[in-house]
Amino acid sequence: MFSQFKYWKPFIGPFDPCKPIKVKSYSTPPHLYIGFQPPGMKQFSPKDALMHGTLWPQLYSPYPDPNKGVKKD
Amino acid sequence: MFYYEKKLQYPVRVSTCNPMLAKFLIEQYGGADGELAAALRYMNQRYTIPDKVIGLLNDIAMEEFSHLEMIATMVYKLTKDATPEMMKAAGLGDHYADHDKALYYHNAAGVPWTATYIQAKGDPIADLYEDIAAEEKARATYQWLIDMSDDPDINDSLRFLREREVVHSLRFREAVEILKEDQGKKKFY
Ligand SMILES: [Fe+2]
Numbered sequence: 001m002f003s004q005f006k007y008w009k010p011f012i013g014p015f016d017p018c019k020p021i022k023v024k025s026y027s028t029p030p031h032l033y034i035g036f037q038p039p040g041m042k043q044f045s046p047k048d049a050l051m052h053g054t055l056w057p058q059l060y061s062p063y064p065d066p067n068k069g070v071k072k073d
Numbered sequence: 074m075f076y077y078e079k080k081l082q083y084p085v086r087v088s089t090c091n092p093m094l095a096k097f098l099i100e101q102y103g104g105a106d107g108e109l110a111a112a113l114r115y116m117n118q119r120y121t122i123p124d125k126v127i128g129l130l131n132d133i134a135m136e137e138f139s140h141l142e143m144i145a146t147m148v149y150k151l152t153k154d155a156t157p158e159m160m161k162a163a164g165l166g167d168h169y170a171d172h173d174k175a176l177y178y179h180n181a182a183g184v185p186w187t188a189t190y191i192q193a194k195g196d197p198i199a200d201l202y203e204d205i206a207a208e209e210k211a212r213a214t215y216q217w218l219i220d221m222s223d224d225p226d227i228n229d230s231l232r233f234l235r236e237r238e239v240v241h242s243l244r245f246r247e248a249v250e251i252l253k254e255d256q257g258k259k260k261f262y
Contacts, residue, residue: 029242031240031242036246054237061239
């Protein structure tokens with residue numbers, strides 16, 4: 001399984017004027033990994049589909065990262 | 074021909090009186106990667122794109138108009154009861170000077186919408202790659218808007234709109250795959 005967010009550590013200079021943001025992130029939503037959607041993917045109920053903005057759980061991309069700050073091993 | 078349904082694609086609710094948010098949201102109304110640009114881009118490119126993907130551009134163009142309405146509703150609700158003083162304090166003084174509380178197609182910095190934001194190259198691959206890029210840029214804009222907004226109801230609608238960009242991007246990528254396919258060669262997905 002792919003991750004929906006990527007984290008990286010930018011260079012921090014000794015004379016940077018602002019408090020450094022040590023970890024930066026960007027979003028890598030599921031469509032980047034699907035290529036061509038196969039038929040028969042699992043579907044949300046109509047109401048959940050509306051709330052998520054897509055009929056397919058596999059296409060759902062949360063924002064911001066719901067696991068932000070959670071350490072993974 | 075259009076059939077108009079008198080409701081929004083997704084409910085728009087606004088929980089806080091925060092006209093400054095309207096100033097930022099207008100980026101998705103009349104900005105380069107906004108909903109107007111998206112709708113007009115696809116609705117125009119569809120005429121010369123191969124038949125197999127005309128329907129896709131048509132459908133997505135229509136949906137972008139529905140998104141435009143959602144953004145308009147947010148901006149309207151955020152500003153309709155703002156006093157001139159509140160407009161000034163929100164950085165909307167220049168907007169008020171020209172438009173009162175009327176909406177206008179410009180970006181967050183007040184630059185008016187221009188057709189140069191969109192292209193129709195006539196080359197289907199070039200056009201679809203532009204469309205994919207446009208969807209990713211719109212997705213990014215929604216991320217930055219969510220980052221700046223602390224209105225939970227607005228953010229709910231913005232997350233819906235962001236997800237739609239993800240789906241559109243996938244559809245345009247699939248369109249490229251369809252046009253790449255060797256003719257007469259059967260392939261099953
Ligand atoms: Fe879109």
